[in-house]
Amino acid sequence: MNPDGTNNPQTPADPGPTRDDLTPSNIYYQQDPQQMVSTPEPLPTPKEVVSPPVVSLAEPEPVLEEAVLPKRSFPVKKILIIILAVLAVLGVALLLTRFTSKKTGTVSKETTITWWGLWDEEQVVKPLIDEYQAQNPKVKVVYVRNSSKDYRERLTNALAKGTGPDIFRIHATWLPMFVKEVSPVPESVMSPADMTANYYPSLAFFSLKDSFAGVPMVYDGLQMFVNEDIFEKAGATPPKTWFELRDTAKTLTKVENGIITQAGVGLGEVSNVDHWQDIVGLMLLQNRVDLNNLADTKAEDVFKFWAMFSKNYGVWDKSLPSSTAYFASGKLAIYFGPSWRALNIEELNPKLKFKAVALPQLPKASPTDPDVAYASYWIESVWERSPNKDVAWNFVKFISSRESLEKLYQNASQVRGMGSAYPYVDMAGKLVDQPILGPLVADAPNAKMWYLVSRTFDGTTGINSQISKYFEDGINSI
Structure with missing residues (x-):
């Protein structure tokens, strides 16, 4: 299979904020870990009818920056109708x-x-x-x-x-x-x-x-890939948390005359970020969102956090090619996709040095709290x-x-x-020593699954496509 999209970058009418224009990020306010309670949900048994899983992991409650993004309604009712x-x-x-x-x-x-x-x-x-x-x-x-x-x-x-x-x-x-x-x-x-x-x-x-x-x-399932040359040149290390990822992506992004010439991470848009569904699904589960109640403020926090990578942090924008193609070109530092994308990337650029690393997580109350990954x-x-x-x-x-x-x-x-x-x-x-599949199977014991997944080719009337469409419309409205 070929990556989605191969269009060349175009100069946007409004290039948006550069890295120097961005205010110090305070996407989450840190809380005392002693005040947090870890209540992971037990796995359903085979004899149960499995409804969308509710994941509960201990981490600070996310509080996003005020008055940064316009307040618009997310189509929660439509999504819930489909799910029900x-x-x-x-x-x-x-x-x-x-x-x-x-x-x-x-x-x-x-x-x-x-x-x-x-x-x-x-x-x-x-x-x-x-x-x-x-x-x-x-x-x-x-x-x-x-x-x-x-x-x-x-x-x-x-x-x-x-x-x-x-x-x-x-x-x-x-x-x-x-x-x-x-x-x-x-x-x-x-x-x-x-x-x-x-x-x-x-x-x-x-x-x-x-x-x-x-x-x-x-x-x-979903994996995080990093461009080894970009990281080595900057003396950076792969991020382990979403906060580290945000900061690392801003550091690794290069902007010339308002145009991104090297992107820190492919996040923030649905039009040219391949596998955005899986990434948003991972964020929802990690943020302890009840997927039967997307009106929860925790879900809104996820959607805002996602949008900020493009609208506020300036590490990605709509003018860029697909995240897969841009990563293969050597101009994207961090990319998210399933393991099979590694084959596409190697075919597009056999000389590219990249590797898979563990998925970023939210902070935990205890080091023994499980990570959360996303299977598909x-x-x-x-x-x-x-x-x-x-x-x-x-x-x-x-x-x-x-x-x-x-x-x-x-x-x-x-x-x-x-x-x-x-x-x-x-x-x-x-597979532990396999550079791509090793990190994947390391995450697998903690992986969850839900209907918001990419590239299942289930058609316009399929469950994945319908839910993806409503999430896309909702995210674009933010």
Whole structure:
């Protein structure tokens, strides 16, 4: 996939404030940590219907600068209507879904199963398919690599017509849209208790009443990347908190004649900041926002803080190219994106020296309080109405095993330079020294997930697109 946007910088009509025009930042007032209480929310169990998680971490209450940004209304009611409607549909669908756990059984007749994938090239998965077919000579597996364009709509239509694939890949946040079409993971593949123990906690987001909606073959989430040359030249170190990030970004930004020639960080705009949804989602969760109550002042603080990077701190603006393209050009110090963006960046600029580092956090009452990261990944689901459901699950069990995932990682590394992170907790050690995936899996145990995510290609009527649109309109109104 190519990065979004490649337009060249244009001179803005009003370049806005330069770094010298900015007042000393007091984005948050510090509080005595002894007065703060840490109340992290327990993870939901697989038997619960998972609604958007509420994260509670101890940190100072954010108080933003007064009279800096115009006061406008954020479309909270519209967003809440979407969320409540989705949850209502999910609740009804869960009651209607048959939560059976059939055993996968032995294949006793000639069977052909179709597997719809997205990102994996055929040469990555074919050796594993060949291995499975050698072990199960009566089974033929047909892999179809789909384009991301209109994928969710095409999959929805195929399933509705009764012509859908036996196995298909969906984003973990798509459960409300597919809950009546997915077959719960059978006990013979993996029990709910084992899935909870084996995979990262964000797995709970696609749990069903008695099981899960699918099995992950990969793990991914938001990461922070830094340009090593820019940091080394300035004698700077990667920021560990949002306050440090703000100050570091201002220091590393270069402005000539009112035009940014080197940006400190790609934040503050939605038009040219790739993956802004994930970044804002991370900020909301870290700031202990109740995602069922976006009228909370904590949510407003997040939106204002986001906007200040462009409107007040002068480290980014609308005239710049997409954050991915600008980082690849070597002119952006700090960039946020998922792990797979590293491949895009290396392709655009093989000589760029960059690395992934831990995500910035808000201050904590205690060093032992957990960090908060943001997950976004895909799962393999089996069609509930597939005539070959048992065989399909048998193949998913094989292809998602630890042994198979290691082979897939090696195949992907040979084809495109890097594989995907393993979803199994006990496989994190295999990636600890990998410069991109090491920091990702280090953050994974503390990662949460929500519907505000980027590049799921769910179409204009999809849950991610609808929620993103309302957040975009709201942020732009600030």
